[in-house]
Amino acid sequence: MKRQSVTVIGAGVAGLCCALELSLRGVNVDVVERGHVLGDGSCSWQAGGMLAPWCERATTDAVVASMGAPSIGWWVRHFPGTVRKGSLVVAQPRDAADLARFAQRTERFEWADAERIAALEPDLAGRFRRALFFPDEAHLDPRRALAALVERLA
Template sequence: MTGVTILGAGVAGLCVAHELTTRGASVRLIDPQGGLTGCSRYAGGMLAPFCEGETAVTEVVTLGQGAADWWAAAGVQVERRGTLVVALGRDQRELVRFGRRVPQHRALSAPEISELEPALADRFQKALFIQDEAHLDPRKALSVLRDGLARRGVSIVTDGPISGQLIDCRGLAAREDLLKLRGVRGEMVILRAPDVTLHRPIRMLHPRHPIYIVPRGEGLYMLGATQIESGDQGPARLRGIAELLNAAYALHPAFAEAEVLEIGADARPAFPDNMPRVVKAPDRIHVNGLFRHGFLMAPALAQEAATLVLNSRKPEHIE
């Protein structure tokens, strides 16, 4: 039985640990914070490979298409309701541009929008619907993975010796080894808006401030999309949060009465091309650079890392 030590218990580390243990490997999982902090907690949880293809490289679209099935097989509740993309009247060119870059969409008229999302009735004349996409609750998904690992005898420890093959999933903490790694800051808000009922992630396009809003059930919504070239992992800034809240109000005025339950910010690790990857170094294997594709790409990278460790075979997306 192969022994593996994994550094970092965010989405990358937990996915790698899950994949390895289901293939019979013995795993130790080390995280100084016990896996309870980090940018994975602030993710949107959208499993939307086609929408991400608007700006992402082709590999993200290809590899991300297996994410929903992987998470469901791991015991996570996955909502397969697609993604609705809208734009305000003055931003209709953005909708046309998005449609050209995401050919998997279906164009909707105002009556079709109303049928799909009654809360948005008469608010938008046109929209794009990408049916084969899904979403999940990131914090619940991480909890499911942790519980599954615990049942297989794997607990998260804050320190300890390294034995066996080392897999480094520390995100930005690995910058001393991955010199091209950079931080991309993101901010988010969790709202309670019982007067608004949305059934699927909504992306509202804007030339400068596109947003997404993801339903979490029981009137809860996660609002996000700020993307700032900065490794600053400090608190959220007023400007970014104000832009998110203004955009939510523009999507539906009832969000003006929403309760703000949480405001968060962190910096996501990214390589220059924003492509997540597995990197083979002399003393370890890195799984890093997930950028804004953490829950979408972590399953594919975990499978590649496990194949490299257990089969001594170099998968396609490894440096």
């Protein structure tokens, strides 16, 4: 039986993730990118690399969090450089009401006091009184992640 072949246009994070998933399912994949190096001309190359579906929930639809949450596990499985140390959302005391509104629009966080903030981020010691800590969130270096996906596809 002949294997299926698919051409993926674009070597940003979406294209490379699709290409990898197809490849893992036995599909022959060819990735086409206008640049000379896969991934380096994509928007993903300049991204922050935050895997923060619950923080994103504060400013977008619930579907972002529900679809984004499983992506953290995907990245952990496919890119060993994924860092699972959570996200910390801080605000100056004068912005306490904004932080409370942010908290109302999201979920899966823990309130952190000044001592906890200092333990999580020593460089912030003494600068903030309250914060939201999202322990299940993660981050990665997007350039290293894209390079790792390209390597897996080679």
